[in-house]
Structure formats: C-alpha cells, structure tokens
Amino acid sequence: MTATRSRDEILQILSRVCDPEIPVLTVLDLGIIRDVSVENDSSVIVTITPTYSGCPAMRLIETEIRAVLVEAGIPDPVIRTILHPAWTTDWMTPAGREKLERFGIAPPQPRDQHPPCPRCHSRNTRELSAFGSTACKALWQCQDCKEPFDYFKCH
Ligand SMILES: [Zn+2]
Known part of the structure; x- marks a missing residue:
C-alpha cells in the first residue's frame, strides 16, 4: 500500500x-x-x-x-x-543565485555585463579563461581585490 x-x-x-x-x-x-x-x-x-x-x-x-x-x-x-x-x-531561482554567490561563484549576468566579484562585489573584473573548473564555468579575476573566482556562464 x-x-x-x-x-x-x-x-x-x-x-x-x-x-x-x-x-x-x-x-x-x-x-x-x-x-x-x-x-x-x-x-x-x-x-x-x-x-x-x-x-x-x-x-x-x-x-x-x-x-x-x-x-x-x-x-x-x-x-x-x-x-x-x-x-x-534565466530559470535559476533568485535563491539559487544568492547561494551561488555565497559559495564564491558569480551567478549568471545579462550578456553585456561583467560578473561582480563574489568577495568585494566590484564589477571591475576580467576573464582569465573561458574554461573554469568545469565546462559550465569560466575563470575570472577581480581587478580590485585580485580574487580569482568562478563565473557560472550564461547560456
Ligand atoms: Zn573583488
């Protein structure tokens, strides 16, 4: 039953x-x-x-x-x-985006915007490599605090 x-x-x-x-x-x-x-x-x-x-x-x-x-x-x-x-x-929930950021991964952004640094929230960031630790992520670095971080790629 x-x-x-x-x-x-x-x-x-x-x-x-x-x-x-x-x-x-x-x-x-x-x-x-x-x-x-x-x-x-x-x-x-x-x-x-x-x-x-x-x-x-x-x-x-x-x-x-x-x-x-x-x-x-x-x-x-x-x-x-x-x-x-x-x-x-776009289907990722707002709660999901917040969790990502707290985990140190920048959540997906509109295409023309740089992801903000998960540590200091600066938008002065640049892409180091289009391929991060997995295929879904890219490796970025913050130009202000120098923190390298993963960016969950938008698609
Ligand atoms: Zn930073």
Missing part, C-alpha cells in the same frame, strides 16, 4: 537533490524540474530539462532524483526528459 503524495511533498523530497558540481544548489534552485505530477493511481512523473546536454552531471542527477523518490516510498517514479525549450540560466 503506497500513500499518495501531494505535489508539494514531492517537491520537498526533490529539494534534497543537489547539483554534483555545485552542491549548494538543489535541482529546484537550478530550475531543471519543469513539472511534477501525481497521477490518479499515485504514480509520480517528474519532468526535467538538463542544464547542458553534454554535462555528465545530468545523468547523475536523474539517478539521484529516482533514488530519493524510491527512498521516500514512491516505488517506480517516471523521470521524463524534455530538451525543448532548452534550459537557460
């Missing part, structure tokens, strides 16, 4: 799943959970849109989503992936 979970309960369970590359961000912060539905027979369907199609972390996130749901007593959750429309950094 499986108890029917509400959509909110499912979202609560999903908030335990974090980005393996940026562990402060949950899948909800990233905005990759597009839809959660609970069917009449209590089965659960979660629709996700991957951040980067080439990001190896996505496969891991899907496995993790399944694992937390099964652990919460949902025996056979369906994880659907939709690729269109493609995920954009």
Whole structure:
C-alpha cells in the first residue's frame, strides 16, 4: 500500500537533490524540474530539462532524483526528459543565485555585463579563461581585490 503524495511533498523530497558540481544548489534552485505530477493511481512523473546536454552531471542527477523518490516510498517514479525549450540560466531561482554567490561563484549576468566579484562585489573584473573548473564555468579575476573566482556562464 503506497500513500499518495501531494505535489508539494514531492517537491520537498526533490529539494534534497543537489547539483554534483555545485552542491549548494538543489535541482529546484537550478530550475531543471519543469513539472511534477501525481497521477490518479499515485504514480509520480517528474519532468526535467538538463542544464547542458553534454554535462555528465545530468545523468547523475536523474539517478539521484529516482533514488530519493524510491527512498521516500514512491516505488517506480517516471523521470521524463524534455530538451525543448532548452534550459537557460534565466530559470535559476533568485535563491539559487544568492547561494551561488555565497559559495564564491558569480551567478549568471545579462550578456553585456561583467560578473561582480563574489568577495568585494566590484564589477571591475576580467576573464582569465573561458574554461573554469568545469565546462559550465569560466575563470575570472577581480581587478580590485585580485580574487580569482568562478563565473557560472550564461547560456
Ligand atoms: Zn573583488
């Protein structure tokens, strides 16, 4: 006998799943959970849109989503992936952006703006390398406090 979970309960369970590359961000912060539905027979369907199609972390996130749901007593959750429309950094929540900055990673900015330094908030920053510690990030440096930092690239 499986108890029917509400959509909110499912979202609560999903908030335990974090980005393996940026562990402060949950899948909800990233905005990759597009839809959660609970069917009449209590089965659960979660629709996700991957951040980067080439990001190896996505496969891991899907496995993790399944694992937390099964652990919460949902025996056979369906994880659907939709690729269109493609995920954009605009879907990241304001809470997610704040967490990123506190973690020392500059959150995505409008394209014509330099990311602010996560340490001193100066916009006097420059790109050192288009490739940071992972494909999703670039390496920047603050010209004022000299702090090098990761910038979560906009796309
Ligand atoms: Zn700085």
